[in-house]
Amino acid sequence: MNDIILGSCPTSSLPTKVNPSNPDTIPKFSDELPRPILAKPCKKVDGYDYYEIEMRAAYHSFHKNFPRTSIWGYNGLYPGPTIEVNKDETILVKWINNLPEKHFLPVDLTLHGAIDSPEVRTVVHLHGANVAPDSDGHPNAWFTKNYQYTGSTFAREVYKYTNHQQGTTLWYHDHAVGITRLNVYAGLAGFYLIRDKMEERLELPQGRYEIPIMIQDKSFNEDGSLFYPDAPPFPVDVKPSVIPAFNGNTIVVNGKVWPYLNVEPRKYRFRLLNGSNTNAYELKFENDLEFYQIGTDGGFLEQSVKVTSILLEPAERADIIVDFSNYFGQRIVLQNTLDQGLHTGVIMQFRVELPLRGKDNSKIPDKIYHIHRLKEEMAAQVRELTLSANTDEFGRPMLLLDNKMWSDPVTETPAYDTIEVWNIVNLTAFPHPIHVHLVQFLILDRRPFDIEKYQDTGEIIYTGPPIPPAEYENGWKDTVRAEAGMVTRIIMHFKDHAGDYVWHCHILEHEDHDMMRPMRVIKP
Ligand code: C2O
Ligand code: CU
Ligand code: CU
Numbered sequence: 470m471n472d473i474i475l476g477s478c479p480t481s482s483l484p485t486k487v488n489p490s491n492p493d494t495i496p497k498f499s500d501e502l503p504r505p506i507l508a509k510p511c512k513k514v515d516g517y518d519y520y521e522i523e524m525r526a527a528y529h530s531f532h533k534n535f536p537r538t539s540i541w542g543y544n545g546l547y548p549g550p551t552i553e554v555n556k557d558e559t560i561l562v563k564w565i566n567n568l569p570e571k572h573f574l575p576v577d578l579t580l581h582g583a584i585d586s587p588e589v590r591t592v593v594h595l596h597g598a599n600v601a602p603d604s605d606g607h608p609n610a611w612f613t614k615n616y617q618y619t620g621s622t623f624a625r626e627v628y629k630y631t632n633h634q635q636g637t638t639l640w641y642h643d644h645a646v647g648i649t650r651l652n653v654y655a656g657l658a659g660f661y662l663i664r665d666k667m668e669e670r671l672e673l674p675q676g677r678y679e680i681p682i683m684i685q686d687k688s689f690n691e692d693g694s695l696f697y698p699d700a701p702p703f704p705v706d707v708k709p710s711v712i713p714a715f716n717g718n719t720i721v722v723n724g725k726v727w728p729y730l731n732v733e734p735r736k737y738r739f740r741l742l743n744g745s746n747t748n749a750y751e752l753k754f755e756n757d758l759e760f761y762q763i764g765t766d767g768g769f770l771e772q773s774v775k776v777t778s779i780l781l782e783p784a785e786r787a788d789i790i791v792d793f794s795n796y797f798g799q800r801i802v803l804q805n806t807l808d809q810g811l812h813t814g815v816i817m818q819f820r821v822e823l824p825l826r827g828k829d830n831s832k833i834p835d836k837i838y839h840i841h842r843l844k845e846e847m848a849a850q851v852r853e854l855t856l857s858a859n860t861d862e863f864g865r866p867m868l869l870l871d872n873k874m875w876s877d878p879v880t881e882t883p884a885y886d887t888i889e890v891w892n893i894v895n896l897t898a899f900p901h902p903i904h905v906h907l908v909q910f911l912i913l914d915r916r917p918f919d920i921e922k923y924q925d926t927g928e929i930i931y932t933g934p935p936i937p938p939a940e941y942e943n944g945w946k947d948t949v950r951a952e953a954g955m956v957t958r959i960i961m962h963f964k965d966h967a968g969d970y971v972w973h974c975h976i977l978e979h980e981d982h983d984m985m986r987p988m989r990v991i992k993p
Contacts, residue, residue, distance in 0.1 A: 487532075487534040487535070488691055489531075489532070489535050489536075489689035489690065489691060489692075489693045490688070490689055490690055490691045490696065492718045492719055492812040492813075493812075495532060495534070495719065495726060495727070496534065497727040497815060497818070498727055498728065498729040498817070498818045499532065499533055499534065499727075499729075500530075500532055500533050500725040500726070500728045500729075501725075501728060501729060501730065501731065502680070502682070502722060502723050502725060502728040502729065502730040502817060503723050503724060503725060503728075504680055504681075504723070505546070505548045505549070505550065505551045505659065505660055505681060505683075505723060506546065506550050506551070507550060507551050507552075507553060508520055508522065508544075508549075508550035508551060508552045508553075508659075510560070514561055514627075515561075517559045517560055517561050517629075518554075518558075518560045518561070519560070519561045519562075519563070519627075520552065520560065520561065520562045520563070521562075521563045521565060522543050522544055522549070522550065522562060522563070522564055522565065523543070523544055523545075523565040523567050524541060524542070524543055524564065524565065524566050524567060524568050524591055524643075524657060525541070525542070525544075525545045525567045525568060526539060526540070526541055526545075526568060526569055526573075527539075527540055527541075527542050527545030527546070527547075528540070529542065529547050529656065529724060531687070531689070531693070531721060531724065531725060531726050532725065532726040532727075535689070535693040535726075536692060536693035537693065538689070538693050538694055538695060539573060539694060539695070540655060540656035540695070541568055541573075541652065541655040541656050541657055542656045542657065543564075543641075543657060543659050546659075547656035547658075547724045548656075548658055548659045548660065548683050548723055548724055548744075549641065549656075549657070549658060549659025549660075550659060551659060551660040551661070551662060551681060552641070552659070552660070552661045552662070553661075553662045553664065554630070554632050554661070554662070554663055554664070555632070555663070555664050555665070556632055556633075556634065556635065556636055556663055556664065556665040556666075557631070557632055557633055558632055559629060559630065559631045559632065560629075560630050560632070561627050561628065561629055561630075562593075562627065562628045562630065563626055563627045563628075564591075564592075564593040564628065566589075566590075566591045566612055566613060566614050566615075566616075567614060568589050568591065568614065569589065570587070570588065570589055570614070571588060571589065572588050572589050572648070572651060572655075573655070573694075573695075574651040574654060574655060574695070574697045575651075575697060575698070575699035575709030576588050576648060576651065576709060577647075577707065577709050577710050577711045577981075579707050579710075579863060580647040580648075580711055580981055580982060581646060581647055581874070581875040581876060581981075581982075581983055582608065582609065582620075582645075582646030582647040582875075583646075583647035583648065586611075586618075586620070586646075586647070587613045587618050589613065589614075590611035590612065590613055590618070590620065590645045590646075590648070591611060591612065591613075591643050591645050591652060591657070592606045592607070592608065592610045592611040592612065592620070592623075592643065592644050592645050593606045593628070593641055593642070593643060593644065593657075594606030594607075594641065594642060594643070594644035594906075595628075595630060595639055595640075595641045595661055596639055596640050596641065596642060596784060596904075596947065597637070597639040597640070597766055597767060597786075597909065597947040598630060598632075598634070598639055598661075598907075599631070599633055599634045599907065599908075599909075599965055599966070600628075600629075600630060600631070600907070600966065601629065601631075601966050601968070602966060602967075602968030602969050602970060603624035603625050603968070604625070604628035604629050604630065605906055605907065605970055606628075606641075606644045607622045607644075607969060607970065607971065608620075608644050608645060608646035608649070608971060608985070609621045609622040609623070609646055610622045610623045610624060611623065611645040611646060612626075620645075620646065622969060632663050633965065634663065634767070634768075634909070635663070635665060635667075635767060635768035635769070635945070636662075636663045636664045636665030636667060636668045636768065636769075637662075637663055637764060637765075637766070637767050637768045637769075637786075637788075637945075638660065638661075638662055638681065638740040638742065638764070638766075638786045638788055639660075639661040639662070639663065640658060640659065640660050640661055640683075640742055640744065640784075640786070641658070641659050641660075641661050642657060642658040642659075642744070643657040643658075646875075647981055648981065649977050649980055649981055650711075650715070650746050650977035650978050650980070650981045651697065653744070653746065653977055654685075654687070654695065654697055654715070654746055654977075655695070658683065658685075658744050660681045660683065660740070660742070662681070662740070667769065667837070667838060668769075671763075671769075671832065671834045671837065672830070672831055672832045673738050673763070673790065673831055673832065673834070674735075674736045674737050674738040674790060674829075674831040675738070675831070678733075678735070678736065678737050678738060678831065679737070679738040679739075679740075680730075680737065680738070680739055680740070681723075681739075681740040681742065682722060682723060682739050682740065682741050682742065683722065683723055683724075683742045683744045684720065684721075684722055684741070684742065684743055684744065684745065684750060684781075684816060685717075685720075685721050685722075685744045685745045685746075686715075686716065686717030686718075686719065686720055686721065686745050686746075686748050686813060687717040687719055687721045687726075688717045688718045688719065689719070697715070698712050698715070700712070701713055701865070705863060705864070705865055706863060706864075707863050707865070710863075710865065711865070711978060711981060711982045712978055713865075713866055713978060713979075713982075714747045714976070714978055715746040715747045715748075715977075715978055716747060716748060716813070717745075717748075717813070718812060718813065719812065719813070720805070720812075720813055720815065720816050720817070722816060722817045727815060727816075727817060727818075728817050728818075729800075729817060729818040729819070729820055730817065730818070730819050730820065731820050731822055731823050732793050732819055732820065732821055732822075732823060733793070733821070733823045733824065733825050733826060734793050734794045734795070734796060734797040734821050734825055735792070735793060735794050735825060735829035735831075736790055736791070736792045736793075736794070736829055736831050736833065737790070737791050737792075737793065738763075738788070738789070738790050738831075739788075739789050739790075739791060740786065740787075740788055740789075741779070741781060741786060741787045741788075741789060742781075742784075742785075742786045743781035743782060743783050743784065743785055743786075744783070744784075745783050746783065746976070746977040746978060747783065747976045747977070747978055748783070748813075749780065749781065749782045749783065749807055749900070749902075749950075750780070750781050750805040750807060750808075750816070751778050751779070751780045751781075751805060751806045751807045752778060752779045752780075752781065752803060752804070752805060752806075752816065753777060753778035753779075753803070753804050753805075753806050754777075754791075754801050754802070754803055754804070754819075755801060755802040755803075755804055756796075756799075756801055757777055758777070758791070758796070758801060759775055759776065759777050760775075760776060760777075760789050760790060760791040760792070761773045761774065761775055761776070761789060761790045761791075761792075761833050762774045762776055762779060762787055762788065762789050762941045763788050763789065763790060763833075763834060763837065764786075764787070764788030764944065765786065765787065765788070765941075765942060765944040765945060765946055766784075766785060766786050766909065766945060766946045766947045766948060767909030767944065767945030767946060767947055768909070768944060768945045769788070769837045769838060769944065770837060770940075770941070770943065770944040771836070771837060771838065771839060771840050771943070771944065772834075772835055772836045772837055773790070773833055773834050773835060773837065774940045774941045776941055778806060779941065780807075780950070782900065782902035782948065782950045782975065783902050783948075783975045783976055783977070784902055784904055784947075784948045784975040785902065785946075785948050785950075787941070790831075790833050791819075792833070793819065793821045794829065796821040797821050797822075798821065798822065799820075799821050800818055800819070800820045800821070800822075801818065801819045801821070802815060802816075802817070802818050802819075803815075803816040803817050803818070803819065804816060840911075840944065840945070842911060843888055843911060843960045843961070843962055844960075845890060845913065845960065847888045848887075848888045848889055848890040848960065849883075849884060849887035849888060849889065850883065850884075850887065850889045850890075851889070851890045851891075851892065852881065852889065852890070852891050852892065853892045853894060853929075854870060854871045854881075854891055854892065854893055854894065855869075855870070855871055855872060855893075855894045855895075855896055856868065856869075856870060856893065856894065856895045856896060856897055856901050856903075856951060856974070856984075857869055857872055857896040857897060858896070858897050859872070861982070861983070865982075867982050867983055867984075868897060868901070868974065868979050868982070868983070868984045869983055869984060870972070870973070870974070870984055870985070870986045871986065873986060874983050875983050875985050875986065875987075877986075879969075879986075879987040879988065879989045880986070881972065881986060881987070881988040881989070882988075882989045882990075882991050883963040883988070883990050883991070884963070884990075884991055884993065885963060885964075885967045885990055885991060885992040885993065886962075886963065886964050887962075887963060888960065888961065888962045888963075889960070889961060889963065890913065890958060890959070890960050891905075891910075891958070891959050891960075891961075892956050892957075892958050893949075893951045893956065893957045893958070893959070894918070894923070894929065894956050895951045895952060895953050895954065895955055895956075895957065896920055896923065896924070897953060898953050899953050900950050900951060900952050900953055901950075901951050901974040901975075901976060901979065901984070902948050902949070902950055902951070902974060902975040902976065903948065903949055903951045903957070903972070903973075903974060903975070904947055904948040904949075904972065904973055904974070904975045905947065905959075905961065905970075905972040905988070906947075906970040906971050906972060906988065907963070907966060907970045907988075907990065908947070908961040908962065908963060909945035909946065909947055909961070910945070910946055910947070910949070910959040910960060910961035911938075911943075911944075911945065911946070911959065911960050911961070912938035912942060912943070912946060912949055912957070912958070912959055913935075913938075913958040913959065913960055914935035914936055914937050914938065914957075914958055915935070915936045915938075915952055915955045915956065915957045915958070916931055916933065916934070916935040916936065916955060916956050916958075917931065917932045917933040917954055917955050918930060918931050918932055918954065918955065918956055919931075919932050920954050929956060931956075935958075936955075946959075948975055963990050966990065967990040967991060967992035968989065968990060969987060969988075969989050970987075970988045970989070970990065971985055971986065971987055971988055972985070972986055972988050973985035973986065
């Protein structure tokens, strides 16, 4: 890291002029963390709350010393407005594309779905939702402004979310084939919270003491505009070209670069989301403050787990409670310990400087509920699915699922109302966050195996015992860290809906470059 050149007194050597492209010049903790605003339904349709949310270009202030930045946002906001619903209460959302015809980020026309498609296309996926296929936001269900052009699986303008699942933290984001990484990076992401009765009983911190936190990394040009590379760090004939990974040089939380949050000395509930393109974070307070995880992607854990850090791959969520009551007067930085850099190792700062408004009656639950665990013996199908490196027709590295391209015929075809176990065999050198649409799954275990043997013989020779999931990920998940050199096993029940969905790596640069596969749930 070139952070070293600043020596030991980074603040005293700060140049006076802020250059958004140079993190050394960007003062940290100068903007307060915003709370994403709540979406409001505009009317009732068929007795359901009906929302209209418009994707449009807008200006956004990432930092008080930056010029305004062009973004694309839901209702022009970044993050998008938070949709809050009750379990089992259906809502309707019309997602409207009012974006310009040209993208402001470098579009690679060689990627799947990009050739012969309008440059700017969008489709909204509600990540983690139990939803019918025509409202899932399938990558080919994209549409352009006024629905003038639509993709091959486009079926309806108004999406129906039945919210038939546990209370939890979901998020919605763009999913258009071949440009998901650019659309999400441009700002198209927001929270979707489902509330339920169990949550009410737990007496968790709520209202002003419950805050969703979306972490993304970004880079900026000198003029404050968003920077995204148009070529990988190795020679290629394609330009603009997709890159194998994106690593921003700043951290943006709820739309602000390295914000701070004023808090009272009491308990807070934070809904953490890693909304980054590629980056994983291991979140830890600089003073080793212990906190409690109460929920995962798809709902509450069986019991709260005391932790000092949480690992979040892209798209993973953690529902946590932090008790600041012993820290009045202190300023505590939340760090990313996967990154030792002076800049991207820093997420945000909590200032325990607000006076306590009243007695904190909220609770940290101990036992929460009993998860009805799916058993391996119940599985109708066990699939072995590899993650592997390959090369595309332009000589670029490409990662594949099951050694197949996005365009290859569907092979993951679970039967409706059956249970399946998927063995995700990671043959690559790094972890990938694997996400399956429609379902919430449980992690069975991860087990190391001999990669070289596998490459020679196609046989899995285990080199160690299975490792059960960590306590904090032992609940309902829709995205799992598939470790390098391990077989990660997940179990899920394909119930409620049948039809066309997808599964993919949630590193968006991988997803857009064929690390995505169709999935079809088949009704007899
Ligand atoms: Cu969050 Cu298919 O994605
Ligand atoms: Cu999803
Ligand atoms: Cu990947």
